[in-house]
Amino acid sequence: MSDFKPKDPNFKSRVADSFHRQAVMRTIGAELTAVTPGRVAIGMSHAAELTQQHGFLHAGIVATALDSACGYAAFSLMPADAAVLTIEFKVNLLAPAEGKGFSFEAEVVKPGRTIMVSEGRAYCVDGGARKLLATMTATIMVVSNRAGLKG
Amino acid sequence: MSDFKPKDPNFKSRVADSFHRQAVMRTIGAELTAVTPGRVAIGMSHAAELTQQHGFLHAGIVATALDSACGYAAFSLMPADAAVLTIEFKVNLLAPAEGKGFSFEAEVVKPGRTIMVSEGRAYCVDGGARKLLATMTATIMVVSNRAGLKG
Amino acid sequence: MSDFKPKDPNFKSRVADSFHRQAVMRTIGAELTAVTPGRVAIGMSHAAELTQQHGFLHAGIVATALDSACGYAAFSLMPADAAVLTIEFKVNLLAPAEGKGFSFEAEVVKPGRTIMVSEGRAYCVDGGARKLLATMTATIMVVSNRAGLKG
Amino acid sequence: MSDFKPKDPNFKSRVADSFHRQAVMRTIGAELTAVTPGRVAIGMSHAAELTQQHGFLHAGIVATALDSACGYAAFSLMPADAAVLTIEFKVNLLAPAEGKGFSFEAEVVKPGRTIMVSEGRAYCVDGGARKLLATMTATIMVVSNRAGLKG
Numbered sequence: 058m059s060d061f062k063p064k065d066p067n068f069k070s071r072v073a074d075s076f077h078r079q080a081v082m083r084t085i086g087a088e089l090t091a092v093t094p095g096r097v098a099i100g101m102s103h104a105a106e107l108t109q110q111h112g113f114l115h116a117g118i119v120a121t122a123l124d125s126a127c128g129y130a131a132f133s134l135m136p137a138d139a140a141v142l143t144i145e146f147k148v149n150l151l152a153p154a155e156g157k158g159f160s161f162e163a164e165v166v167k168p169g170r171t172i173m174v175s176e177g178r179a180y181c182v183d184g185g186a187r188k189l190l191a192t193m194t195a196t197i198m199v200v201s202n203r204a205g206l207k208g
Numbered sequence: 209m210s211d212f213k214p215k216d217p218n219f220k221s222r223v224a225d226s227f228h229r230q231a232v233m234r235t236i237g238a239e240l241t242a243v244t245p246g247r248v249a250i251g252m253s254h255a256a257e258l259t260q261q262h263g264f265l266h267a268g269i270v271a272t273a274l275d276s277a278c279g280y281a282a283f284s285l286m287p288a289d290a291a292v293l294t295i296e297f298k299v300n301l302l303a304p305a306e307g308k309g310f311s312f313e314a315e316v317v318k319p320g321r322t323i324m325v326s327e328g329r330a331y332c333v334d335g336g337a338r339k340l341l342a343t344m345t346a347t348i349m350v351v352s353n354r355a356g357l358k359g
Numbered sequence: 360m361s362d363f364k365p366k367d368p369n370f371k372s373r374v375a376d377s378f379h380r381q382a383v384m385r386t387i388g389a390e391l392t393a394v395t396p397g398r399v400a401i402g403m404s405h406a407a408e409l410t411q412q413h414g415f416l417h418a419g420i421v422a423t424a425l426d427s428a429c430g431y432a433a434f435s436l437m438p439a440d441a442a443v444l445t446i447e448f449k450v451n452l453l454a455p456a457e458g459k460g461f462s463f464e465a466e467v468v469k470p471g472r473t474i475m476v477s478e479g480r481a482y483c484v485d486g487g488a489r490k491l492l493a494t495m496t497a498t499i500m501v502v503s504n505r506a507g508l509k510g
Numbered sequence: 511m512s513d514f515k516p517k518d519p520n521f522k523s524r525v526a527d528s529f530h531r532q533a534v535m536r537t538i539g540a541e542l543t544a545v546t547p548g549r550v551a552i553g554m555s556h557a558a559e560l561t562q563q564h565g566f567l568h569a570g571i572v573a574t575a576l577d578s579a580c581g582y583a584a585f586s587l588m589p590a591d592a593a594v595l596t597i598e599f600k601v602n603l604l605a606p607a608e609g610k611g612f613s614f615e616a617e618v619v620k621p622g623r624t625i626m627v628s629e630g631r632a633y634c635v636d637g638g639a640r641k642l643l644a645t646m647t648a649t650i651m652v653v654s655n656r657a658g659l660k661g
Binding site for chain 2: 075076078079080081083084105106107108109110111115116117118120121122123124125140142143144145146147148149150206207208
């Protein structure tokens with residue numbers, strides 16, 4: 058675990074602003090629970106309308122929250138005028154996404170100038186117990202000066 | 209492109225039944241548009257409440273629909289009593305998910321007894337034009353006789 | 360399958376030059392068998408010294424040839440002064456890599472300015488029969504003007 | 511980081527035996543440097559005959575060593591009569607594979623009965639300094655009672 062130095066001292070509000078412009082985060086009931094340089098956590102509750110056929114949270118919704126966590130972990134280290142774009146991600150589903158709540162936690166492993174790589178972990182949270190349910194590796198592009206893309 | 213022989217002659221209704229038990233498909237407005245042996249297509253319209261910060265469909269929602277397409281393509285080839293479980297998937301995001309509608313199309317590349325592999329492609333659809341926006345490779349397990357998992 | 364227009368009319372010799380500077384290709388006995396715009400094929404024979412514990416070609420050697428095929432498929436579409444760098448790849452191993460010979464075939468699915476995506480397929484080849492043994496998706500960067508990186 | 515309990519008390523010699531039957535490990539000069547329950551490390555030196563066009567270790571060779579590390583980390587937790595088979599892996603290449611030596615270190619994140627998931631990290635090692643150059647996530651199958659597959 059490295060200590061990262063953010064290039065933008067206002068990284069927290071910049072991440073929060075962009076997160077709150079992601080309408081899908083509201084739709085799935087996801088909230089930003091922690092933002093530090095190179096690390097972001099997102100929390101959400103179980104919701105029946107987001108389930109797959111066995112009643113578990115759909116893997117794609119797990120991916121949705123993990124992708125935002127990975128992207129914003131990277132975004133927290135970007136210059137103030139950059140936009141964040143996910144190039145690709147891979148998810149391994151390790152256990153059924155069942156439980157009262159979920160935590161999606163990401164950190165940057167490679168803070169490159171053009172390409173960043175983040176790793177995310179999704180946990181089922183039930184009271185004090187946490188169970189690892191999925192991992193993500195995401196490759197993220199630092200987009201500079203591209204018209205129309207803000208944050 | 210191979211011709212697949214389904215093990216269950218009722219694969220179409222079995223796929224449709226399971227799909228309709230995925231509450232998240234209703235939530236994102238996704239519909240099953242084609243089911244043939246080893247191939248499934250899902251369609252959906254743009255929805256403002258599923259967007260990321262630039263107004264495009266969130267990559268995780270693209271993954272949600274692609275994962276269901278890949279999983280059901282595999283499920284169409286499984287025996288009648290098997291359940292489908294995604295082990296992992298990888299998505300490459302090739303273009304912004306913008307447009308009026310989207311089509312998510314998957315086909316099985318490896319119809320194994322225990323492990324199947326499907327490939328999916330997501331397209332922006334606008335009138336007659338189609339633009340490739342994402343690809344998925346998904347690894348899927350054929351789950352037999354596991355209590356509590358149906359379809 | 361798209362028709363690609365190469366930016367460099369000398370793409371064939373540029374690909375071949377770079378391929379032949381990959382010492383590892385000689386070491387594993389791999390040869391360039393086809394180069395067209397956005398597509399590359401590599402062939403090799405079974406070699407006992409490249410096997411894993413069951414006597415099959417090691418998955419990493421399959422990945423080595425597929426990565427070169429994917430990278431050079433992308434490189435064939437790059438400007439004359441660009442270098443090629445693989446950012447990430449994912450391999451699915453569909454069948455044991457057994458047989459007399461192997462063919463590794465890649466094509467570009469997204470010929471971006473900065474990021475390209477290629478897909479590769481590995482086949483066991485035995486006389487006229489071909490069997491799909493692995494798939495790869497690779498994300499490749501177009502590196503311009505970076506000192507010390509040629510081709 | 512979990513503490514894993516091996517099912518086979520002879521896991522160390524079982525891993526070493528299988529590793530030494532991988533002819534490709536000898537060919538690339540890789541050695542088993544550590545085996546504990548759920549964790550394996552492999553070391554190797556730079557070798558000119560394994561390089562790509564810029565003189566770095568080819569990404570596929572990095573993948574070869576990481577795949578063996580990930581597979582044997584999983585194998586160390588399997589029952590004595592099981593064979594190990596990689597289903598898929600994904601590699602992110604974070605920095606050029608340059609340096610005198612390399613260390614490939616893997617650990618199991620999901621020790622399932624049928625499916626295991628391992629994560630690997632590759633480092634350039636030069637004297638005391640270590641630099642992260644690549645990450646792998648690998649999905650591995652526990653193969654029981656399959657004729658002809660030993661270890």
